[in-house]
Amino acid sequence: MTSLHTISKAPSSRLFECCLPALKHGDGVLFIEDGVYYCLTDAGLAVSNPDLEVFSLQEDLDARGLMNRKIDQADVIDYNGFVELCCRYDKVISWF
Amino acid sequence: MKFSIVLTAAPYSSEAAATALKFAKALLGQGHTIYRLFFFNDGVHAANRFTTVAENEISLQQQWDSFIAQHKIDSVVCVTSAFKRGVLDEQEAKRQQFEVASMYGSSEIAGLGQLIDAAVNSDRLVNFG
Amino acid sequence: MINNSHRQTITFISRTPPYGSDRAQLCLDTALAAAVFDQEINYVFYSDGVLQLLNNQNADAIDCKTLRNITETLGLYGIKNIFVDRGSLQQRDIHEDDLATAVQFIDAERLAEIIDKSHAVFNL
Numbered sequence: 301m302t303s304l305h306t307i308s309k310a311p312s313s314r315l316f317e318c319c320l321p322a323l324k325h326g327d328g329v330l331f332i333e334d335g336v337y338y339c340l341t342d343a344g345l346a347v348s349n350p351d352l353e354v355f356s357l358q359e360d361l362d363a364r365g366l367m368n369r370k371i372d373q374a375d376v377i378d379y380n381g382f383v384e385l386c387c388r389y390d391k392v393i394s395w396f
Numbered sequence: 397m398k399f400s401i402v403l404t405a406a407p408y409s410s411e412a413a414a415t416a417l418k419f420a421k422a423l424l425g426q427g428h429t430i431y432r433l434f435f436f437n438d439g440v441h442a443a444n445r446f447t448t449v450a451e452n453e454i455s456l457q458q459q460w461d462s463f464i465a466q467h468k469i470d471s472v473v474c475v476t477s478a479f480k481r482g483v484l485d486e487q488e489a490k491r492q493q494f495e496v497a498s499m500y501g502s503s504e505i506a507g508l509g510q511l512i513d514a515a516v517n518s519d520r521l522v523n524f525g
Numbered sequence: 526m527i528n529n530s531h532r533q534t535i536t537f538i539s540r541t542p543p544y545g546s547d548r549a550q551l552c553l554d555t556a557l558a559a560a561v562f563d564q565e566i567n568y569v570f571y572s573d574g575v576l577q578l579l580n581n582q583n584a585d586a587i588d589c590k591t592l593r594n595i596t597e598t599l600g601l602y603g604i605k606n607i608f609v610d611r612g613s614l615q616q617r618d619i620h621e622d623d624l625a626t627a628v629q630f631i632d633a634e635r636l637a638e639i640i641d642k643s644h645a646v647f648n649l
Contacts, residue, residue, distance in 0.1 A: 318571075321633030321634075321636070322637050322640060324638075332415060380422050386522060387428075392522045393640065393646045394522065396405070396525040476554065507558070508558035509558055509562060512535070512555070512562045515645040516531070516533045516562075516564060
């Protein structure tokens, strides 16, 4: 089984770092709300497992002026993509 | 797929109430169903009908209410969280001798058992807080 | 009230300190409700959640209900799978023998497994 982990707070919360040890091979991470600011920090994402799929919510990136920023590590998805991810992974763990 | 959505944060204090609503609309748009909506902790404020906003705006509470009513969603407001935050259904308002209920009629007051039931019987439980 | 046709594993990750917010209490209340409805339950103290287990708490001074006996309460409701994350203890310089309570100490890898085998996870 795989899990989708959503992170919804800014990097200062260190939520992603808190979530990281609990991730398993094949899991996915989705940044939403203030969590999308993680896309500005290489630090958190760089240490992550290369097997990990990372996503970021387009609407929240747009709202914060981050669409044109370098966010190589994360695939950008919209709300429909969010729903699809919830189906693709076996469960959703929310970190807030 | 059968989804249940749990909201634990108040509208406006955080983005979560807005995110959860957009997510709920998107999933119905894809043909999935909502088994239950559960307003928990500060999330119960989303069911408070005693809110006002500028004339050309629609409050998040109103948006939730119309969404729930329009799609006839099983929507539950957690009793333990609600009453101490002033979100009272008709029965409790009457019992406490308030003239009217502060909670929208589109949701129902119930206990944590309904949250567990949602966790057990849904394909996906998604929390927003 | 609850359709109990199938028993599921539900995992609770309690991640907050005891009194600054009511999330620790909510997490406990929700787990107890799940126990009443006869679900298979894992209760994990993770991150700041391990601070709920410190000895010598007395919340009378701040007019709160002391969460002192949280693991006993879980036990009374038949919840036996109670876990404490070792890494979270180490980060906070808390030793296992500072916690006078019957719990199983686990590492994050085991937490990932517990999450993996759950039907639903409450992460409060």
